[in-house]
Structures are given as C-alpha cells and as structure tokens.
Amino acid sequence: MNKDAPRYxxxxxxxxxxxxxxxxxxxxxxxxxxxxLLNRGHAEPGxxxxxxxxxxxxLADPYLLPDMQLAVERLVAARESKTSIVIFGDYDVDGVxxxxxxxxxxxALGFAVNGYLPNRMEEGYGLSSEGVANCLEKFPVKLLLAVDCGSTSVEQIGCLAQRGVDVIVLDHHQISDPPPEPIALVNPRxxxxxxxxxxxxxxxxxxLAHxxxxxxxxxxxxxxEAFDLKPLLDLVALGTIADIVPLTGENRIFATRGLEWLNTTKRAGLVALKSVAQTNESIGVHEVGFQLGPRLNAAGRLENALQALDLLRATSIAEAKPLADALDSCNGERQKIERGISEQVIGAVRARFNPETDFVIVEGQPLWHIGVVGIVASRVLHEFYRPTIIVGGEGVEWRGSGRSIEGFDLAAALRECDDLLIRHGGHAMAAGLTIDPEKLELFRTRMNEIARCKIKPEELKPVLRLDAEIQLSDLTVTSVTELERLKPFGSQNPSIQLVVRGVSHQRAPQRIGKEGQxxxxxxxxxxxxxxALWWNCGTDTTLPKVMFDLAFVPQINEFNGNSSVQLKVLDWCSV
Structure with missing residues (x-):
C-alpha cells in the first residue's frame, strides 16, 4: 500500500x-x-x-400528514369523555x-395521560407482546398511542383491537407489507x-401537539388558547439531532430554532444534564450528538429508559440532579462495556483480516451486551470500512446490529439470509437481527458471498466529498463566517469540505495530545x-513531507478575544 496515498x-x-x-x-x-448550496441541491433563490x-x-400545516385528522378526532373524543390514554414510547433519545x-x-391540554417505555432487555423493541401486556397491566386503558414504533406491529395491533383497545401510531420507520391497521397511522411513509x-x-x-x-x-x-408550543422545541432538537435524521426540510427549522431554546432552556432536567456533561456554553449539534444524547441513551441501552424520561419531566433541580448523575454514571458504564467489546472485536479481526477476501465482518460472542452492539459495529466499520454485524446474548437466540457502507444494502442482504435468521429488519445502512449462534458461521459465509457479488472493489475505500477547490487566499474570517450560515450541519447537510493544492509545511508538523494522537x-x-489540526489520526500515521494537496474543513478559532481561520484536516495526498 502506498503510504502517501490518500485515505479516501x-x-x-x-x-x-x-x-x-x-x-x-x-x-x-x-x-x-x-x-x-448548489452541492446540497439548492438552486432556486426562494x-x-x-x-x-x-x-x-x-412549518407546514400538520394536517397534511397522513391520518392526522383521524388521530386528532380520536384524541379529542378521549379528552371530552375523560378517557385515559397511555403513550407507549421507545427507549432511544427520539422515543424518550x-x-x-x-x-x-x-x-397541559387537559388529557388524562400516562407514559410507558419498554425495557430493551426484557421486552425488546416496539409493541412486543411482553411490552404491551406489561403496559396494559399497569395502565388498563382503551386508547394507546404508540410513538416511535408500531409501523410493523400487525399482529399486536390486531390483538389490541380484538380486546377493544384503539391504537394510534405516530412513527417514522418503514411500514410493513401488509401494514398494520390502527385507527390512525400517522407516518409520512x-x-x-x-x-x-x-x-x-x-x-x-x-x-401532533400543534x-x-x-x-x-x-x-x-x-x-x-394559553398553551405555547415553542418551549417544546428543546426536546424536538434533542430527538432530531440524536436520531441522525436529515437536517433538511422541516428538520432544519426544528434543529435551528430548537437549539436556540436548548441553549436558554429552564427545563430542570436539561439544565442538570448540561451540568453533568460539562457542555460548552453554546450547545450545538456536536454537544447534542456526543454529550447530551449519549447520556439520555445510556439508560435504555443498559437498563430501562425510564430514568431519562423522568429527568426530562423533572420540575426542579433537586429532583433532576440525582437523575442526571445516575445517567452520567450509566453512560460511563456504557462506554466501558462498549470499549471492552470494541477492543476485543478489532483485535480479533485485525489478526486475521484479509482486505482482498473479507467483504463483511460478522462477529459474535455470548454475553456481549446487546445494548451496545450497534455502537461497536459502527466503530469496527470505521476501523476497517467493511459492512459490520455484531451479535451477542445467551441461549439459542442472539441479537445483533449491523452497519453498512455506501453501495451495500444491508437489509436486502439480510433478506437473502432469511433461512438462517430468526428475525431481521432495518434499512440499507443499518439493521438488526436475531440468530441461533450455531448458524453464525454459515451466516458469515453467506454474507461475504453476497457482498462479493454486490460490492465493487473501489467501494471498499470511503468517499470524501469535497465542495470546491480553493486558494488559501480565499480563506478569511469573513468568508468562513459566511459559510457558517449553512449550520446546523448534519445528515444531508454536511460541513463544508474543501481542498487546496500544492501546499507545504512552514515548519515541521508537531504531535500533540497525551499519546501524540x-x-x-x-x-x-x-x-x-x-x-491545520489533524485530530485522532493515530500515533503511527505517515505525515506529508514536501508538497501536498490538503482536504480540510475551514473553521473559526476564538482565542483571547481574537478570531482566526484554522483548518481541520480530513486527508492529504502527495503531489
């Protein structure tokens, strides 16, 4: 391999x-x-x-959503008759x-309402039979609002209907074929x-609230008449950014205005969460994605997400602080478990990895915590740039998560392995599955056979999409500040990435950080x-020598009251 060749x-x-x-x-x-803007598909002045x-x-009229009218009519009827409602949510940040x-x-609007979040370990995702039974035992209602789940729950919704329980589904996931038949399926899909x-x-x-x-x-x-929807935007921003949905369309409005509310929120739970996470004064996409979101997610990954829900509903700092501390501790435990499994997997794969023949990585061990296997799969994919599936558990049913690369539809590949799997589902870039561990080796072989036919050799190297080739003279505090009008950056609205040709070192590169990483x-x-700063490039990375092309993100550095342009290095290539 040419060490002077770009990584991407x-x-x-x-x-x-x-x-x-x-x-x-x-x-x-x-x-x-x-x-x-043109690169992001925006070509009209308006x-x-x-x-x-x-x-x-x-924001568009909420009644343009499918079945919104039906959902509102049933909910208003429940309010008028004082019928109790239970909101059946999910254990990730979006669901919570x-x-x-x-x-x-x-x-606030006068409904008789309670909430229920399923236990990931004991009840699994969505409207599982165990989760629904436990929910209705605790809250014996005749109207259930399934949130962030339910779009594939044909059997459970049918059973609930037979029991006289009406179901409204509010969800954004793929809808099964045939679809479920709740009284309202409010799903854009x-x-x-x-x-x-x-x-x-x-x-x-x-x-729906609108x-x-x-x-x-x-x-x-x-x-x-008295209710103001805008203070809810801090929660919308949290869910939207943490769920890594496209920050385009109405999500751009929700993220932008929601971050404004999040930065000034008086919500006790979020004030306490920001404190334990030691966030910057200004909260942006990074802080939500890497500091607040993981702490809210941690409880649902390892135990029960109820602590996260209780935190968001806390009415005082005294009530919120112990909950935030518990989530912070839970997140530390999650990181420890995740790091241990990641190191184990990466070490094992590296020892035998053959880039010419290994197209998909499939690894599984008993007792690997199923709450973190998705994160581990992402880390392994980042290390080897191969579709990765990590499974764990005990007994005859192991559960796992997969992450994919551009050009390989993971959900379609799992459908080709249907005879080897107990359950599976998802989409092109991420999926989940349940498997008998005795079939794991057959599954690994089958997935590699499928990928070998589907993935082109050049697709095994990640793409770095660059907005433009520029001169260093184009970079000023004013010009880079103007580019920041595209914020918040995220899915389908990536950060500005540029390339400059034929630069050199003014002085020798300097390794920094505890380990020189x-x-x-x-x-x-x-x-x-x-x-120019190259973060987390590793301690043994080859550095450019004489003249090179540089791919980077332009940034504004604030220090001692002064602003300057600095470059966040993405990749380089010798000239």
Missing part, C-alpha cells in the same frame, strides 16, 4: 460556474457559498433564502423525547411521494499561512 476517494463537486454566479448575485452571496433563514412560520413532549403537551419523510418521531410529536392545539382552539378550549501543521502556499 476524493470526489470534488463539479463547478457550476454560470449558475453559481447567478445565485451569488440574486441572493447576495459569495460564489463559494453559492457553490456549496428556497435558498428560506434555507439560510429557517423560521417556524414556514417524543414521549416527554406529548406527556407535557397532553397534560404512508405516502411514499409526499412530504415530511425527513421527520423523526420528535418532530412528528410536535406536529394539530391538537389548532383543533382545541377551534373548540374554544381555554387551555389550548493528534498532529498540528503550519501550512503555506508561499503567500498565506494557516494552522
């Missing part, structure tokens, strides 16, 4: 000169920002201005924030060519010079 396949977006220049003039933008200035007033949001909104496919369940919960408020105001309900460059083209 560089893909530089084509320059659209005439369109770029027209948009720059029409929208009063720099050509570089106009090009970055949509560009809305994208750059996302406002709540641009959705449940907390609806409990808060329904309570019910209309394959319709809107709102970007929304997660937290966004859908906000839309629809209810509108209807109850039409009925002259004083509670609805980061590298600081001082790069120059002979006219302009910038600091």
């Amino acid at each position: 396949r560089w893909s530089i977006a084509p320059v659209q000169t005439s369109l770029r220049e027209r948009l720059a003039v029409d929208c009063d933008l720099s050509p570089l920002l106009a090009q970055c 949509t560009i201005l809305n994208f750059l200035d996302p406002r709540l007033k641009n 924030t959705s449940t907390a949001l609806l409990l808060e909104a329904f309570g 019910k209309n394959p060519t319709g809107r709102f496919h970007e929304l997660c369940s937290a966004g859908l919960a906000f839309k 629809a209810l408020v509108k209807r109850l105001r039409e009925l002259n309900c004083p509670r609805a 980061h590298v600081k460059f001082r790069v120059t083209d002979g006219k302009r010079t910038f600091d």
Whole structure:
C-alpha cells in the first residue's frame, strides 16, 4: 500500500460556474457559498433564502400528514369523555423525547395521560407482546398511542383491537407489507411521494401537539388558547439531532430554532444534564450528538429508559440532579462495556483480516451486551470500512446490529439470509437481527458471498466529498463566517469540505495530545499561512513531507478575544 496515498476517494463537486454566479448575485452571496448550496441541491433563490433563514412560520400545516385528522378526532373524543390514554414510547433519545413532549403537551391540554417505555432487555423493541401486556397491566386503558414504533406491529395491533383497545401510531420507520391497521397511522411513509419523510418521531410529536392545539382552539378550549408550543422545541432538537435524521426540510427549522431554546432552556432536567456533561456554553449539534444524547441513551441501552424520561419531566433541580448523575454514571458504564467489546472485536479481526477476501465482518460472542452492539459495529466499520454485524446474548437466540457502507444494502442482504435468521429488519445502512449462534458461521459465509457479488472493489475505500477547490487566499474570517450560515450541519447537510493544492509545511508538523494522537501543521502556499489540526489520526500515521494537496474543513478559532481561520484536516495526498 502506498503510504502517501490518500485515505479516501476524493470526489470534488463539479463547478457550476454560470449558475453559481447567478445565485451569488440574486441572493447576495459569495460564489463559494453559492457553490456549496448548489452541492446540497439548492438552486432556486426562494428556497435558498428560506434555507439560510429557517423560521417556524414556514412549518407546514400538520394536517397534511397522513391520518392526522383521524388521530386528532380520536384524541379529542378521549379528552371530552375523560378517557385515559397511555403513550407507549421507545427507549432511544427520539422515543424518550417524543414521549416527554406529548406527556407535557397532553397534560397541559387537559388529557388524562400516562407514559410507558419498554425495557430493551426484557421486552425488546416496539409493541412486543411482553411490552404491551406489561403496559396494559399497569395502565388498563382503551386508547394507546404508540410513538416511535408500531409501523410493523400487525399482529399486536390486531390483538389490541380484538380486546377493544384503539391504537394510534405516530412513527417514522418503514411500514410493513401488509401494514398494520390502527385507527390512525400517522407516518409520512404512508405516502411514499409526499412530504415530511425527513421527520423523526420528535418532530412528528410536535406536529401532533400543534394539530391538537389548532383543533382545541377551534373548540374554544381555554387551555389550548394559553398553551405555547415553542418551549417544546428543546426536546424536538434533542430527538432530531440524536436520531441522525436529515437536517433538511422541516428538520432544519426544528434543529435551528430548537437549539436556540436548548441553549436558554429552564427545563430542570436539561439544565442538570448540561451540568453533568460539562457542555460548552453554546450547545450545538456536536454537544447534542456526543454529550447530551449519549447520556439520555445510556439508560435504555443498559437498563430501562425510564430514568431519562423522568429527568426530562423533572420540575426542579433537586429532583433532576440525582437523575442526571445516575445517567452520567450509566453512560460511563456504557462506554466501558462498549470499549471492552470494541477492543476485543478489532483485535480479533485485525489478526486475521484479509482486505482482498473479507467483504463483511460478522462477529459474535455470548454475553456481549446487546445494548451496545450497534455502537461497536459502527466503530469496527470505521476501523476497517467493511459492512459490520455484531451479535451477542445467551441461549439459542442472539441479537445483533449491523452497519453498512455506501453501495451495500444491508437489509436486502439480510433478506437473502432469511433461512438462517430468526428475525431481521432495518434499512440499507443499518439493521438488526436475531440468530441461533450455531448458524453464525454459515451466516458469515453467506454474507461475504453476497457482498462479493454486490460490492465493487473501489467501494471498499470511503468517499470524501469535497465542495470546491480553493486558494488559501480565499480563506478569511469573513468568508468562513459566511459559510457558517449553512449550520446546523448534519445528515444531508454536511460541513463544508474543501481542498487546496500544492501546499507545504512552514515548519515541521508537531504531535500533540497525551499519546501524540493528534498532529498540528503550519501550512503555506508561499503567500498565506494557516494552522491545520489533524485530530485522532493515530500515533503511527505517515505525515506529508514536501508538497501536498490538503482536504480540510475551514473553521473559526476564538482565542483571547481574537478570531482566526484554522483548518481541520480530513486527508492529504502527495503531489
């Protein structure tokens, strides 16, 4: 392998000169920002201005969602008859924030409502028979609102109907074929060519609350007249960002305005959570994704997510602090378990990995914690860039999670292994499965056979998509600040990634960090010079020597009241 070769396949977006220049003039933008917008599919001045200035007033009518009218009618009827409702949620951040949001909104609007979150270990995901039985034993109701689950629960919803329990499903996941038959299936995927496919369940919960408020105001309900939806946006931002759904469409509005509320929230649980997570003063996508979200997720991964729900519903710091401390401790335990399994898997795979023949990594051991196997799969994929499936458990049924690479549909591959699996489901890039451990070796062989036919050799090297080739002279505090108008960055709205050609070191690279795992460059083209930081590149990474091309993210560095441009290194290639 050529050590001076880039780690990635560089893909530089084509320059659209005439369109770029027209948009720059029409929208009063720099050509570089106009090009970055074009790269993200924004080519019309009207949509560009809305994208750059996302406002709540641009949210669409919630009644445009499938079955929203039916859901609201049944809920309003329950309120009028004082019928109790149970919200059956999920144990991840999206499910917990959705449940907390609806409990808060329904309570304020005068509903008799309770919430239930299934136990991952004992009841499994969604409307399982165990979860539904335990829920109805605790809350014997005639109306169940399934949130962030239920779109494939044909049998359970049918059984509930026979028992006289009405079900409303509020979900964003794939719908089974045949679909379930609740009294309302509020899922954007019910209309394959319709809107709102970007929304997660937290966004859908906000839309449901909005629809209810509108209807109850039409009925002259004083509670609805007094209720303000905007303070719920902190929960919507948490769920939306943590669920890694596209930050486009209405999600861009929810994330942008929700982060504003999250930064100033008086919600006791989030104040306590920010404190134990030691977040920056300014909360953004990174802080939600890597500090707040994992702590809310940790309880559901290892035990029961009820602590996370209780935290979000806490009414005082005294109530919230011990819950936040418990989640912080749980997250530390989760990290320890995850790190141990990851090191075990990576070490075992590295010892025998053959990049020419190993197309899919499948690993499993008894007692590997099923709450962290998905995270472990992501780490292993990052290390080897191969579709990865990690399973664990005990007895005759092991459960696992898989993560894939571009070009390999993981869910489709699992369908080709249906005879080897007990259960499976998911989508192209992530999936879950249950398997008899005695069939694990056959499964590994089959998956590699499938991948060998589907994956092209060049697809086994990750793609680095670059927005534009520029000169160092193009980078100023003003120009980089303008690029930040594209924030918040996330899925389908990636950070700005650029390339500069033919730079060199002004001085020798310097390894920094406890173990020298980061590298600081001082790069120059002979006219302009910038600091460049390569984070977590490893201690034995080959560094560029004489002249090289550099792929990077431009950033603003604030230090001692001064602002300067620095480069976050992504990759390099010798010239």
